[in-house]
Amino acid sequence: MAGSNRIAQEKVKQAVDILREKDLDCWITFTRESDLTGEPCLDLILDSNVTWLSAFIVFRTGRTAAVVGQGDVQAVESIGSFDEVIGYTQDFNAPFLNLLHEMDPESIAVNFSKDHEAADGLSHGMFLMLEDILRDTPFRERICSSEPLVLPLRGRKTDAETAAIRRAVAATEAILDEVPGHIRPGMTEMQIYHWVQEQMAAKGAEPAWDNAYNPGVYCGPDSPLGHCFPSETVTLKPGQTLVLDFGLQVDGYCADIQRTWYALKTEEAEPPVPVKQTFRDMLDILEAGERVLMPGNTGCDVDGAMRPLITAKGYPEWGFAMGHELGRSAHDGAVCLGPAWPRYGESVHIPLEEGNVFAVECGIRHKEYGYFHFEQDVRITPSGMEYLSAKQKQIYSIPTS
Amino acid sequence: MAGSNRIAQEKVKQAVDILREKDLDCWITFTRESDLTGEPCLDLILDSNVTWLSAFIVFRTGRTAAVVGQGDVQAVESIGSFDEVIGYTQDFNAPFLNLLHEMDPESIAVNFSKDHEAADGLSHGMFLMLEDILRDTPFRERICSSEPLVLPLRGRKTDAETAAIRRAVAATEAILDEVPGHIRPGMTEMQIYHWVQEQMAAKGAEPAWDNAYNPGVYCGPDSPLGHCFPSETVTLKPGQTLVLDFGLQVDGYCADIQRTWYALKTEEAEPPVPVKQTFRDMLDILEAGERVLMPGNTGCDVDGAMRPLITAKGYPEWGFAMGHELGRSAHDGAVCLGPAWPRYGESVHIPLEEGNVFAVECGIRHKEYGYFHFEQDVRITPSGMEYLSAKQKQIYSIPTS
Numbered sequence: 001m002a003g004s005n006r007i008a009q010e011k012v013k014q015a016v017d018i019l020r021e022k023d024l025d026c027w028i029t030f031t032r033e034s035d036l037t038g039e040p041c042l043d044l045i046l047d048s049n050v051t052w053l054s055a056f057i058v059f060r061t062g063r064t065a066a067v068v069g070q071g072d073v074q075a076v077e078s079i080g081s082f083d084e085v086i087g088y089t090q091d092f093n094a095p096f097l098n099l100l101h102e103m104d105p106e107s108i109a110v111n112f113s114k115d116h117e118a119a120d121g122l123s124h125g126m127f128l129m130l131e132d133i134l135r136d137t138p139f140r141e142r143i144c145s146s147e148p149l150v151l152p153l154r155g156r157k158t159d160a161e162t163a164a165i166r167r168a169v170a171a172t173e174a175i176l177d178e179v180p181g182h183i184r185p186g187m188t189e190m191q192i193y194h195w196v197q198e199q200m201a202a203k204g205a206e207p208a209w210d211n212a213y214n215p216g217v218y219c220g221p222d223s224p225l226g227h228c229f230p231s232e233t234v235t236l237k238p239g240q241t242l243v244l245d246f247g248l249q250v251d252g253y254c255a256d257i258q259r260t261w262y263a264l265k266t267e268e269a270e271p272p273v274p275v276k277q278t279f280r281d282m283l284d285i286l287e288a289g290e291r292v293l294m295p296g297n298t299g300c301d302v303d304g305a306m307r308p309l310i311t312a313k314g315y316p317e318w319g320f321a322m323g324h325e326l327g328r329s330a331h332d333g334a335v336c337l338g339p340a341w342p343r344y345g346e347s348v349h350i351p352l353e354e355g356n357v358f359a360v361e362c363g364i365r366h367k368e369y370g371y372f373h374f375e376q377d378v379r380i381t382p383s384g385m386e387y388l389s390a391k392q393k394q395i396y397s398i399p400t401s
Numbered sequence: 402m403a404g405s406n407r408i409a410q411e412k413v414k415q416a417v418d419i420l421r422e423k424d425l426d427c428w429i430t431f432t433r434e435s436d437l438t439g440e441p442c443l444d445l446i447l448d449s450n451v452t453w454l455s456a457f458i459v460f461r462t463g464r465t466a467a468v469v470g471q472g473d474v475q476a477v478e479s480i481g482s483f484d485e486v487i488g489y490t491q492d493f494n495a496p497f498l499n500l501l502h503e504m505d506p507e508s509i510a511v512n513f514s515k516d517h518e519a520a521d522g523l524s525h526g527m528f529l530m531l532e533d534i535l536r537d538t539p540f541r542e543r544i545c546s547s548e549p550l551v552l553p554l555r556g557r558k559t560d561a562e563t564a565a566i567r568r569a570v571a572a573t574e575a576i577l578d579e580v581p582g583h584i585r586p587g588m589t590e591m592q593i594y595h596w597v598q599e600q601m602a603a604k605g606a607e608p609a610w611d612n613a614y615n616p617g618v619y620c621g622p623d624s625p626l627g628h629c630f631p632s633e634t635v636t637l638k639p640g641q642t643l644v645l646d647f648g649l650q651v652d653g654y655c656a657d658i659q660r661t662w663y664a665l666k667t668e669e670a671e672p673p674v675p676v677k678q679t680f681r682d683m684l685d686i687l688e689a690g691e692r693v694l695m696p697g698n699t700g701c702d703v704d705g706a707m708r709p710l711i712t713a714k715g716y717p718e719w720g721f722a723m724g725h726e727l728g729r730s731a732h733d734g735a736v737c738l739g740p741a742w743p744r745y746g747e748s749v750h751i752p753l754e755e756g757n758v759f760a761v762e763c764g765i766r767h768k769e770y771g772y773f774h775f776e777q778d779v780r781i782t783p784s785g786m787e788y789l790s791a792k793q794k795q796i797y798s799i800p801t802s
Binding site for chain 2: 033036112116127132201
């Protein structure tokens with residue numbers, strides 16, 4: 001919360017380095033009423049909101065300046081991520097243009113992108129307004145997309161960011177670990193959902209996405225798939241699987257984890273062989289992905305190593321990507337571990353980098369038992385990957401009573 | 402949370418009426434990963450998030466359709482605000498273009514606006530993407546701003562919306578009413594802030610804006626003004642004022658209230674005459690505003706009735722607007738009760754309408770006692786205004802012990 005923010009300070013410093021690397025002169029995050037409209041870059045470099053029209057400017061020289069409404073000055077100063085904080089009462093344009101004239105940047109990167117929502121926080125109306133402000137200046141023609149800067153800035157997690165994700169993972173796993181002790185066959189999806197929500201409330205935990213489907217709860221083969229509200233009528237039946245899709249947020253950073261359990265029948269001491277085999281098939285698919293999760297490969301490379309195995313092993317086609325970046329949002333960053341389908345755009349063609357954090361997932365639908373889902377959080381290392389969450393290596397059981 | 406959402410259903414129906422009133426053929430809310438990027442219109446018509454590229458389309462004929470990723474279909478259907486929910490797996494464009502070709506709208510309103518952030522949820526990258534999708538169709542040239550539709554849609558609160566704001570106001574006031582029983586001179590701003598945060602946690606209350614400065618706490622004349630983090634060192638001193646700027650959110654709707662207290666000295670049974678007089682001066686300013694808060698007047702009219710009285714009564718100029726709309730966000734909607742300063746743009750020139758809800762505010766800084774702030778929530782009626790919150794009619798006291 002309030003005051004000095006280490007991650008925001010680290011990210012602004014990192015932005016200076018990436019401006020130099022990408023040969024850009026200056027980066028402007030231009031926003032207003034950010035609580036209402038959302039600007040993913042502002043979360044990164046300020047981790048707070050502003051009320052009035054504001055510009056957060058990073059120059060490749062290392063100079064950093066924020067032009068904000070007078071009422072926001074003290075808050076922005078206390079965060080400490082921008083060296084100069086310039087307040088205005090009536091007119092934003094003069095102090096903003098003064099800065100640009102003083103520094104005369106050759107390129108001005110702003111946050112728009114067709115392919116990457118995390119680099120697309122500038123609204124179209126604000127873009128038109130910026131063009132108006134820069135009319136009759138040489139700067140209007142120097143506007144370009146900040147995508148080359150924002151994508152690595154968002155994707156290359158600093159140590160403090162990775163540590164925050166680890167805390168979110170640990171908090172998420174602590175609740176998931178309690179499932180076999182408290183969930184029983186006969187409970188509806190909604191009852192299971194409420195049990196998880198109660199654990200969250202008791203711990204004062206923040207959800208990593210909309211509470212309405214956090215956790216997602218999928219019991220048996222009849223549960224609809226996707227971002228669905230839990231059913232009031234579908235129950236967990238012995239001999240079927242339970243999948244929870246669950247994530248908490250700690251210090252603004254998210255975990256996103258899925259686990260699969262099998263509800264034992266009265267006569268069973270452990271899941272039957274076909275259930276274990278299906279889970280093992282899912283792990284095989286996943287481990288094919290683990291072997292190619294490394295710097296330099298693209299999301300499409302990872303997807304391509306995994307997806308064909310799903311149908312080769314006789315399971316229905318999987319209609320989702322095999323993973324996504326994770327960070328300040330449960331779906332974050334530039335890189336999607338998906339196929340070259342139009343809906344994924346360019347996001348599947350970007351090479352992975354050290355420090356990227358992904359939720360890697362794989363799903364199988366078995367017409368008798370239900371869903372088998374795996375989703376775990378991993379970090380790209382210089383030569384491969386490491387798990388941030390505890391990899392589920394076998395199917396877990398839920399006892400009858 | 403999950404399932405049927407009455408307010409979202411009401412707002413989509415209201416959108417059909419306003420399309421007809423404003424002579425527009427169709428309105429498209431075009432978004433993706435809305436959890437990350439924010440789309441104020443989506444909150445209104447869906448009150449939930451979508452993951453994949455999506456279009457929510459309202460035609461003046463009354464037809465309503467959503468084109469969403471397959472994984473979002475069940476959630477969007479259960480909310481019930483759009484009659485048709487069309488899911489896609491790989492390609493968004495085909496079902497989206499089919500709808501447009503079938504209906505052939507003459508005008509296509511999308512969410513961009515230079516002046517109003519609540520009508521400016523379309524990102525610039527998404528705007529470019531929409532132009533690409535509509536290339537080689539007659540529709541590209543029919544794009545226009547949805548501002549004429551979105552501003553009244555946001556501003557004209559339905560009964561269910563007003564009822565939600567009343568609940569938020571009641572929850573906020575319940576905590577403010579406890580202040581004289583628990584806050585004492587000698588506490589720092591940060592201690593007072595933590596006391597309020599503890600009351601919120603005990604009630605499971607949601608803040609109406611960033612917790613980091615909710616409540617804003619201002620003790621005596623030395624506290625910096627604006628959206629500031631509470632100080633660890635400034636304390637509430639006998640003979641000085643305390644202002645809290647505080648708001649809770651209930652069912653997605655916000656309250657935004659400020660009250661002023663005076664910390665009694667040991668020998669005082671009530672605030673001294675000059676303190677009461679200063680508070681009375683502030684009420685005079687406010688009541689000049691009450692008399693012109695009615696349909697047809699603009700925000701500038703309201704500001705113009707209030708602002709000159711501040712300096713006429715000998716107080717320093719007030720650097721903020723005299724109020725703002727309230728709704729799903731604490732700063733919401735189109736109309737600002739402010740002066741014609743460049744930073745407020747067109748927002749101060751729009752006539753008020755029945756059903757608008759405002760936080761009306763006024764502030765005085767007294768160099769000896771500190772701040773006197775008033776901020777209360779009101780609704781515009783057919784002929785004037787009504788209070789949704791309990792109007793503070795005199796300065797409240799905080800006892801010494």
